[in-house]
Amino acid sequence: MDTITALLSGALEEVRPLTDGATASYIPELAEADPDQLALSVVGPRGRVRSVGDEDAEFTIQSMSKPFVLALALVEHGRDAVFAKVGAEPSGEPFNAISLEQNTGRPANPLINAGAIATTALIGGDDLDARTGRIVELLSAFAGRSLWVDESVYASESLTGDRNRALAHLMRSYGIIDVPVELAVETYFRQCALLVTVRDLAVMASTLAFGGWNPVTGERVVSEAVARDVLSIMASCGMYDYSGQWLLRVGLPAKSGVSGGILAVAPSQFGVAAFSPRLDGYGNSVRAVAVVERLSERLGMHLLEPHENLAAPTVSVDSSPDGRTIRLSGELGFAGTERVLAILRDLAGSIPAGSTVTLDVRELARTHPAALAALEGEFNALPLGLRLQT
Numbered sequence: 001m002d003t004i005t006a007l008l009s010g011a012l013e014e015v016r017p018l019t020d021g022a023t024a025s026y027i028p029e030l031a032e033a034d035p036d037q038l039a040l041s042v043v044g045p046r047g048r049v050r051s052v053g054d055e056d057a058e059f060t061i062q063s064m065s066k067p068f069v070l071a072l073a074l075v076e077h078g079r080d081a082v083f084a085k086v087g088a089e090p091s092g093e094p095f096n097a098i099s100l101e102q103n104t105g106r107p108a109n110p111l112i113n114a115g116a117i118a119t120t121a122l123i124g125g126d127d128l129d130a131r132t133g134r135i136v137e138l139l140s141a142f143a144g145r146s147l148w149v150d151e152s153v154y155a156s157e158s159l160t161g162d163r164n165r166a167l168a169h170l171m172r173s174y175g176i177i178d179v180p181v182e183l184a185v186e187t188y189f190r191q192c193a194l195l196v197t198v199r200d201l202a203v204m205a206s207t208l209a210f211g212g213w214n215p216v217t218g219e220r221v222v223s224e225a226v227a228r229d230v231l232s233i234m235a236s237c238g239m240y241d242y243s244g245q246w247l248l249r250v251g252l253p254a255k256s257g258v259s260g261g262i263l264a265v266a267p268s269q270f271g272v273a274a275f276s277p278r279l280d281g282y283g284n285s286v287r288a289v290a291v292v293e294r295l296s297e298r299l300g301m302h303l304l305e306p307h308e309n310l311a312a313p314t315v316s317v318d319s320s321p322d323g324r325t326i327r328l329s330g331e332l333g334f335a336g337t338e339r340v341l342a343i344l345r346d347l348a349g350s351i352p353a354g355s356t357v358t359l360d361v362r363e364l365a366r367t368h369p370a371a372l373a374a375l376e377g378e379f380n381a382l383p384l385g386l387r388l389q390t
């Protein structure tokens, strides 16, 4: 077992004794889940998947479908049209609350039920099959394999989903939903009943972590801009009315679902998913919360803590009889320009008069325009014979 898998396994065993909470029972089929199941999976930048525990256990995706259907709505309609129908604010209320803006009827955000039903209603297609088909196709691309609907969970939710129907009727009365209520909610119930494993969720999370590019299949699934929008909403609204506490303790965009799964995203680092069916009072899996919290702490994943290498390029310096060449590769962000300039200033003191310093930025994989402009400006102001290779 490699070191990271051993670390995952250790964290999993630490949370195994937690047996508080109960499986969701308002959807009768979910109450049947084996409450002792427990699994954790992590996917890194090269698409390596590491999973421990009940990694093959299948469960329905439930609310963890919501960020990905938001992604599809953004792809189909663009940000302004989507957020005209649904807000971007944490509701501070339970997932199934009647949390609609006064006067407009706009739901608070796309990750509570009302907002998710409104988002699902935006997906194009003539009928239930066509709409579900588009959703399944995109979620499958995020997961890197074809996903299927669990027909019995779907039937169970459809039979008992009156609260969601009521929310949809209210939103239709305000013009937030302009398709028939049954079409909107049945599409939503089918999306929630897609079967996944913890591994699928970790791959889906990793696709968001790497800007919409799936590191397992190598496929670009959505644009960086769409992935960033989805992560922004997950950061503030992904964990029901525990979202603020979660950001405080774990510091990662995440989404949970009433089947007991949580997916979390450490941008540019990892996609993470955990699964165990017993839920706390917020509707989040007790053990999944605990294990992702431990991982975030141990792997230093909290988004808001300082990161030494934030957008710092790799620097190599070559000397030749005509001068020095500084080659930058990797990513140049604003903080990175400071470090490069410090190296240049040191060189300015040590190279013989008349020789040239060349700054070669052709190998940079990613450059933030303001950072390059700042570097260029400062570079030209240095008392050196300088040449910039772009």
Ligand code: GLU
Pocket (backbone or CB within 6 Å): 061, 062, 063, 064, 095, 096, 113, 157, 164, 189, 192, 256, 257, 258, 259, 283
């Ligand atoms: N299908 C579930 C519902 O609408 C999803 C809830 C959840 O996972 O938060 O009630």
